[in-house]
Amino acid sequence: MKRLLQSLLLTAMMSIVAMAQSVYVDYDHNLDFSQYHTYAWGQQPNPNQIKNPFLAQEAQNQVNLQLQGKGLQMVQESQTPDLIVVCSGGMKVQTSYNAWGGGGWRWGGGYGTISPEQSYVGTLVVDLYDPKAKQLAWRGEANGTLNESNAEKNRQLVDKAVTKMFQKYPSPSKK
16 A cells, blocks of 8 residues: 555656746847847747647747737837747657556566556747847747646646746846
């Protein structure tokens, strides 16, 4: 019984860790971000990369909200924006194996089962390019496990990921 409880606790902890998002942000620390006032979307998310058009739209909406919250104004690309936004993403199936047993394993066959479990891991990348300098100015990347049966939860995960990314957007006074 103690082993079963330990196995259940370990599995629960692994599930919580798997559901956690990881967010990575980096930017050119030599840039003066106070020079950026406008942005435009360069290319729309590639449908081959972000398979779910609703999540792609949610990501774009959240990026717009975050950039506008930082004081940037969206313009058309033909108006020569200060930044070009490109959003991409992907999804992969990840298989993990859970072993359940009633007393351990023995040579020659044990009792218990090993069951594969599949989960979907999504990646979202947001790049901000400086078209005048022709270089990447800022990048945010988020990875997390998606819920295959709850679309609203997935939208919330995208919202949370984009919000976490832009918390690390340099303030205009940083150079």
